[in-house]
Amino acid sequence: MRGPSAWKSYLPRSRRQWLLIALLGTLTAVVIALFLVPGAGTSQWATNVPTSPPPKSQTAAAQGPAVGVTPEPVDVAVSLGEPQTLDFTAYAEDTARALYTWDSRTSSYTQVYSHVRSWWLVLADGSNPLTVYTQEFEGTGINSAAFAQLSAYGAYRTATVIQTSCDKALAQFRDHPAPWIGLHVCTMTLSVTDRSTADPHATAYRVPVSVMVNCPPAVTAPARRCALAGFYTSASRIVY
Numbered sequence: 001m002r003g004p005s006a007w008k009s010y011l012p013r014s015r016r017q018w019l020l021i022a023l024l025g026t027l028t029a030v031v032i033a034l035f036l037v038p039g040a041g042t043s044q045w046a047t048n049v050p051t052s053p054p055p056k057s058q059t060a061a062a063q064g065p066a067v068g069v070t071p072e073p074v075d076v077a078v079s080l081g082e083p084q085t086l087d088f089t090a091y092a093e094d095t096a097r098a099l100y101t102w103d104s105r106t107s108s109y110t111q112v113y114s115h116v117r118s119w120w121l122v123l124a125d126g127s128n129p130l131t132v133y134t135q136e137f138e139g140t141g142i143n144s145a146a147f148a149q150l151s152a153y154g155a156y157r158t159a160t161v162i163q164t165s166c167d168k169a170l171a172q173f174r175d176h177p178a179p180w181i182g183l184h185v186c187t188m189t190l191s192v193t194d195r196s197t198a199d200p201h202a203t204a205y206r207v208p209v210s211v212m213v214n215c216p217p218a219v220t221a222p223a224r225r226c227a228l229a230g231f232y233t234s235a236s237r238i239v240y
Contacts, residue, residue, distance in 0.1 A: 020054035057133050076222050079118035092211035092227045093161045095119065099209060099231065100159035100192050109147040113137060121227040123220055128212075128230045139233035140207075142185055154197035162206070163189040172239050182218025183229065186211050187239050210239040 013114040018047040078084050083094045095116060102112040120133050142150070167173050173185055188211070215226035233240055 024093060034146050035215050043076045057223075065145045076121060076226070077228065079091060081115060082119045082228075084217075086215060086224070086226060088184040088213040088226050089166055089186055090165060091213045091215075091228070092166070092184070093164060093188060095211045095213075095228055096190055096209045097159050098187040099137070099233070100157060100190055103156035104147060104151040105154050109142075109144045112142075112147070113144075116228070119228040121214065121229065123214075123229065127167065132230060134208050136231055136237075150196070155194065156196070157165060157192060157194050159190045159192045160187050162191050179220055180220075181208075182215045182221055184213045184215065185239050186213065206233075207233070210237065 015211055024176070034120075081098070083091045084149070085091055098116050116137070117130070117133055120130065122128060122130065167184055170185060170187060178184065188209055190207050190209060191204045192207055193202055195202050211231040212230040213226050214221040214229040216223065221227055
């Protein structure tokens with residue numbers, strides 16, 4: 001067993017060592033005091049806390065579901081030539097005719113392309129992007145290159161609706177109803193005739209087109225009229 005002399009080896013042997021121990025003890029006490037003082041250390045985190053009020057959606061979630069509160073319908077100006085109606089069937093038929101009606105003698109491709117495009121109302125969830133419009137518009141049989149060639153012959157196209165079926169008259173709609181009230185689907189059969197100055201007596205042919213129309217009371221629709229939510233000309237996408 002070690003005697004008292006053994007403990008002397010663990011004790012400080014100089015004044016400098018005593019000063020170092022005292023300094024370390026003081027620093028330790030200061031650090032402990034900072035953690036014990038209320039509010040200490042919060043200033044660094046305060047810079048990361050948002051100073052603006054939270055979005056209304058977050059506030060509503062914190063307060064629980066609101067009773068009787070619905071989003072306001074959007075207010076969108078009517079585009080040139082766009083039908084201003086609450087009759088979704090009439091709107092769909094006008095859209096189908098407009099897609100298959102043009103005249104290269106009086107309009108450029110840009111004018112033809114953008115005519116119905118200006119009716120297209122992109123939804124807030126991005127489920128109907130304008131890239132779909134471009135794809136389905138070219139499904140009518142024209143693009144910028146084809147239109148340029150047709151213009152050399154004074155080509156023009158006319159269309160009439162010969163049959164229309166909407167919503168529950170379509171089997172695929174019955175199997176997969178619209179996700180919200182106010183969204184309608186109509187499939188039209190059109191009689192289309194392509195003519196030119198060289199061949200003014202061309203034979204008509206038939207094409208199908210499906211048009212999606214968004215109307216009140218849908219909160220994503222204009223307040224007092226219907227709007228175009230999409231259309232399909234590709235054979236694989238026609239709604240029957």
